[in-house]
Amino acid sequence: xxxxxxxxxxLLMLALGAVAAGLARGEVYQEPxxxxxxxxxxxxxxxxxxxxxxxxxxxxxxxxxxxxxxxxQRHWSDSHRxxxxxxxxxxxxxxxxxxxxxxxxxxxxxxxxYRESRGQEVRAPSFLKxxxxxxxxPDDRLDREIDGIAGATLSxxxxxxxxxxxxxxxxxxxx
Amino acid sequence: MKKSNLALALAAAFAASPALGQATVDQKLEIxxxxxxxxxxxxxxxxxxxxxxxxxxxxxxxxxLGRSLSLGSGGTNxxxxxxxxxxxxxxxxxxxADLQRFVFGFNHRFDEQLTFHSEIEIEHAVVSSSDNGEAExxxxxxxxxxxxxxxxxxxxxxIPLGILNETHEPPTYYGVMRNQVETRVIxxxxxxxxxxxxxxxGEGLRYDAGxxxxxxxxxxxxxxxxIRSGHQEGQLANARNLAVYxxxxxxxxxxxxxxxxxxxxxxxxxxxxxxxxxxxxRLTLWDLxxxxxxxxxxxxxxxxxxxxxxxxxxxxxxxANATAxxxxxxxxxxxxxxxxxxxxxxxxxxxxFDIAPFARYERIDIKQQEDPANGQLQDPNNIERIKTFxxxxxxxxxxxxxxxxxxxxxxxxxDRFNLGLGFMF
Numbered sequence: 393x394x395x396x397x398x399x400x401x402x403l404l405m406l407a408l409g410a411v412a413a414g415l416a417r418g419e420v421y422q423e424p425x426x427x428x429x430x431x432x433x434x435x436x437x438x439x440x441x442x443x444x445x446x447x448x449x450x451x452x453x454x455x456x457x458x459x460x461x462x463x464x465q466r467h468w469s470d471s472h473r474x475x476x477x478x479x480x481x482x483x484x485x486x487x488x489x490x491x492x493x494x495x496x497x498x499x500x501x502x503x504x505x506y507r508e509s510r511g512q513e514v515r516a517p518s519f520l521k522x523x524x525x526x527x528x529x530p531d532d533r534l535d536r537e538i539d540g541i542a543g544a545t546l547s548x549x550x551x552x553x554x555x556x557x558x559x560x561x562x563x564x565x566x567x
Numbered sequence: 568m569k570k571s572n573l574a575l576a577l578a579a580a581f582a583a584s585p586a587l588g589q590a591t592v593d594q595k596l597e598i599x600x601x602x603x604x605x606x607x608x609x610x611x612x613x614x615x616x617x618x619x620x621x622x623x624x625x626x627x628x629x630x631x632l633g634r635s636l637s638l639g640s641g642g643t644n645x646x647x648x649x650x651x652x653x654x655x656x657x658x659x660x661x662x663x664a665d666l667q668r669f670v671f672g673f674n675h676r677f678d679e680q681l682t683f684h685s686e687i688e689i690e691h692a693v694v695s696s697s698d699n700g701e702a703e704x705x706x707x708x709x710x711x712x713x714x715x716x717x718x719x720x721x722x723x724x725x726i727p728l729g730i731l732n733e734t735h736e737p738p739t740y741y742g743v744m745r746n747q748v749e750t751r752v753i754x755x756x757x758x759x760x761x762x763x764x765x766x767x768x769g770e771g772l773r774y775d776a777g778x779x780x781x782x783x784x785x786x787x788x789x790x791x792x793x794i795r796s797g798h799q800e801g802q803l804a805n806a807r808n809l810a811v812y813x814x815x816x817x818x819x820x821x822x823x824x825x826x827x828x829x830x831x832x833x834x835x836x837x838x839x840x841x842x843x844x845x846x847x848x849r850l851t852l853w854d855l856x857x858x859x860x861x862x863x864x865x866x867x868x869x870x871x872x873x874x875x876x877x878x879x880x881x882x883x884x885x886x887a888n889a890t891a892x893x894x895x896x897x898x899x900x901x902x903x904x905x906x907x908x909x910x911x912x913x914x915x916x917x918x919x920f921d922i923a924p925f926a927r928y929e930r931i932d933i934k935q936q937e938d939p940a941n942g943q944l945q946d947p948n949n950i951e952r953i954k955t956f957x958x959x960x961x962x963x964x965x966x967x968x969x970x971x972x973x974x975x976x977x978x979x980x981x982d983r984f985n986l987g988l989g990f991m992f
Contacts, residue, residue, distance in 0.1 A: 441597055457963075464596075484644050484674045484684075509682060512715045513818045516770050522820060531918065539821035542858050543734050546991075549964050 421515060422504050424477045427490040428468050431475050439466045442565055455532055455556045456480070465561060473499070474565060476558040482508050482547035489551065491558035496566070498523045498555055511544035514551055523551075528559045646686075647671040648991035650737040652744070652969075657982040666692040670705060680712045688756075703800065705756055714766070720777070721762040723801040727775045727814035728827040729753040729854050729869060737989020738967040741865075741911055741925040742955055744985060748929050752871045752905035753854060754795035760804060763812075771818045781810035781831040784848040784881055785839030785888075790897035790946050793933045794850060794875060797833060805839060808832035810850070821860040828853040833875070842884035849876040852903070863913040865923065870906035875899065878936035886941050898935035898943035905931040911959070921961040929953040952976035957985070966990045 428436045442465045444452060452460045461479075468475040474493045479486045488505035491498060501523045503515035513519060522538050529535045534556060540548045649669035655662045672686040686705040694700035708722030725733050731740060731749040735756060740746075749755045763777020782797040783805045789796035799805065810831025817824045830851040837844030852873030859866045875881070881899035889896035911925035933949035957971020969987040 439597075441600065464600075466600075481644075484646060485642070485676070506715075507676075509684065509710045509712065509718065512767055513771055513773075516819070518770070519820045533918070537863075539860055541818050541820055542730070542823035543816075543818065545734075545736075545739055545964075 420505050422490070422502060424488075424490065424504055427477070427502060427504060428475050431473065431492050432468065432470070437468050437470055439468055440565075441466055442561060448564060451532070451560065452557060455560055456553050460557075467561065467565070469562075469565060474558075474562045476561060477504065478554040478557060480550040480554050482511060482514075482544075482550045484508055487514070487547060487550050487554075489554055491555060493558055493562040496559065496562065497525050497527045498559065500524060501551070501555065503551075506547075508547060511541070511547040513541045513544055514547045519548075519551075523555050526555060526559075528556065528563065532556060532560060534559075642676040644674050645671060646674060646992065648736040648989070650743075650987055650989035652985055652987035654743075654986075655984045656980065657984070658980050672706070682710050682712070684708055684710065706758060707801075716766040716768060717764065718766050719762070719764055723758050723760050724763070726757045726759055726779070726812055726827075726829055727765075727816075728757070728812070728829055728852065729755065729871060730823070730856050730858065730867070731755045732757050736991035737969075737987070738961060738965055738991055741909060741923070741959055741969075742927065742957055742971050742985075743969045743987030744973070746907055746909075746927060746929055746955075747931060747951070747953055748869060748871060748905035748907045751792050751795065751931055751933065752873070752903050753852070754793070754798055757798065758800060759810070760801045760806075761809075773816045773818065774814070775827075776811075776813040778809055778811050780804040780806050781808050781835075782833040782850055783835045783839050784833040784850075784875065784899075785835060785837065785843050785884065787881070787885065787899065790900070790935065791948060793900050793903045793949075794833075794852075794873070805835035807836045807838060808834060808847075823856070823858040825857075826853065826855040834877070840884045840888055842887045843880070846877050846880045846884070848881055850874070863916075865909075865911040865913070865925070867909040868907065870904075872902070872904040874902050879938075882936050882938050882941070882943050886938075886943065896941060896943050898937050898945060900933055901936045902932075902934045904933075905929065919961070919963050921964075922958060923961075924958045925956075927953075927955040929955075948978040950977060965992060 444460055444463050444465060449460055466477070472495050476491045476493070477488065478491060479488050485507035487503060487507070490502045490504050492500050501520045503520070506512050506515055519541060526534045526536055534552060538548065538552055647670060649666070651666040653662065653664045668688055668690045670686050670688045672684065674685065675683040677683070685707045687702070688705045689700065689702050691698070691700040694702045704723060706724055708720050708724040711719045713719070727733055729749045731745055732753060732755045735745065745755060759779035759781070761777050761779025763775060765773070765775035768774050780799055780801070782794055783799055784797050786799070787794070787797045808831055810829055812827060812829040814827030815825055828851070830849070832847040833850045834843045834846040834848040837846070850873065852871065854869060854871035856869040857867070878899045878901040885899055886896045907927055907929040909925060909927040911923045913921055913923045915922040929952065931949070931951045935945045935949065937943060937945050952975070954974045955971050957969060960968040962968060967989045969985070969989065971985050973981065973983050973985065975981040
């Protein structure tokens with residue numbers, strides 16, 4: 393066998409390893425507490441709990457495509473902002489994301505933990521900024537199209553479901 | 568947390584919380600939740616280091632039931648996809664219905680960094696010695712994640728060439744049948760045994776490179792599918808000659824641009840055909856591809872090309888094999904090229920429903936090493952143009968109905984009308 397390609401690959405892998413070591417980051421991008429503190433400053437409001445009554449569960453299930461996994465959802469809120477730390481499965485594993493809702497619109501979104509082996513592109517600012525100012529349409533869908541990412545279809549769908557749920561839950565606590 | 572510990576925690580919470588007497592029900596529950604969280608945290612701190620879940624999965628991210636905890640160690644899940652179709656051939660009038668494939672995958676997380684991924688495929692519904700079905704392992708690989716930027720993988724994994732080879736769940740592509748370029752030029756679903764490194768090297772830029780098993784040109788037995796019939800699929804693969812691959816893909820919302828290359832010798836020192844002893848028969852295959860989605864329009868294009876060296880010696884080996892087995896010799900593939908352009912438009916979206924008509928034009932040029940004296944000739948069907956017009960109708964983002972018409976320029980017996988149903992979960 394011609395060994396030149398193997399040598400080239402070994403060099404390539406070493407170079408990539410060096411690059412990777414330089415760029416190495418954990419998969420927990422931000423702790424939820426830090427996300428909340430970023431929104432509310434050093435004195436965030438105490439967490440509150442929203443009971444997911446049967447009626448809320450039914451509506452949440454329509455958004456998620458499955459019943460919510462818990463009966464209570466924790467959140468942080470003041471007079472016009474609310475913060476929700478939500479989790480949904482992308483393809484194989486849970487994605488943990490933080491959503492800030494201001495006056496019924498998404499203010500910003502951040503992926504806090506991403507566990508899948510592929511699809512990390514959903515945490516890129518270029519993807520997440522599409523959610524800014526999004527609100528719920530009358531059918532509880534987002535009022536805009538979110539461009540997907542090739543190869544991360546299910547993670548993109550999970551992010552959209554969580555954004556809709558955050559807006560829906562914000563609407564509930566504002567009633 | 569064990570149930571007994573939870574009961575203790577609740578008891579302690581009631582006993583130790585004087586505020587409970589005056590609080591509302593919600594306040595009481597919140598106090599109890601806080602107590603439970605504190606006790607959980609204490610229990611984690613008290614656990615021996617070997618049993619203590621590491622930081623990311625030890626967190627209860629605001630989900631009162633703490634589902635993430637179960638993924639810290641020992642999380643296993645099942646995924647799957649499948650497709651079935653009906654084809655009516657224009658010339659012969661024949662029709663055929665088939666459960667083309669059902670694939671299920673088991674995935675397991677050993678800890679925060681080490682995961683296992685697999686897919687097991689059953690093609691054509693029934694697998695037995697007298698049927699056409701196949702059961703095969705499509706993927707079985709382990710991934711060690713150092714960070715998003717650096718993963719190491721090993722096992723039987725998909726080669727990152729083209730678009731379809733790694734992402735081939737039916738709801739992710741247009742048309743009942745997979746496109747022919749990524750079937751006959753890039754032999755989707757193409758996997759090899761090997762090891763690689765992959766990750767994100769910058770915002771949206773993903774790399775993947777490694778060393779794997781390779782084709783065995785001594786196993787070539789189908790002149791109509793380029794090099795496909797020489798693939799080994801991890802089945803007692805002759806591994807005297809290995810291959811290297813590298814791929815780069817840049818993704819932004821709505822945009823994918825990328826390419827890859829795979830190269831290595833395929834002679835395998837004559838392990839399958841003694842006439843190939845000492846023959847390198849080098850295979851090099853590369854591709855460039857792009858996807859762009861804007862304003863309901865989906866545009867996609869791909870070009871792939873490759874070559875197989877020592878085609879005259881491959882011809883001699885094929886001839887020797889055919890003579891020994893009493894079969895018809897064929898001409899070895901020499902150069903392999905193909906490309907397609909595709910456009911689709913999401914004409915109707917309401918709720919989960921999404922209807923997108925599409926059109927695709929494909930060109931395939933598989934040139935063979937002709938030796939007329941021995942009856943080894945170019946197969947005319949290897950120079951093909953295919954037009955496909957159809958529609959995808961997603962009734963759910965993960966479930967799709969498809970219909971299309973295909974017209975072949977050379978092999979008109981393949982002209983057909985197709986209906987399909989696909990899903991993934």
